[in-house]
Amino acid sequence: MTADGRDDDKNGGAVLGHVIPRRRFTRWAVFYFLLYFCLPVLLLGLAIDLALYAVFSGLFGRCYALFCLFG
Numbered sequence: 001m002t003a004d005g006r007d008d009d010k011n012g013g014a015v016l017g018h019v020i021p022r023r024r025f026t027r028w029a030v031f032y033f034l035l036y037f038c039l040p041v042l043l044l045g046l047a048i049d050l051a052l053y054a055v056f057s058g059l060f061g062r063c064y065a066l067f068c069l070f071g
Contacts, residue, residue: 049065052064052065
């Protein structure tokens, strides 16, 4: 691979006469990205939000975030 990111193969990506397709994202890659990255980030955010809600409402007796607008 050259400095500008292009392959410098003379055969255009062929290995022992077999043409290898370029890398691409598949449906499984999207599934694993959602399962192992997005879901843990969302669950971590939910846990932090619930902890802050418990601290503000329980210890300080104050409303928290959007709950101040609704009640």
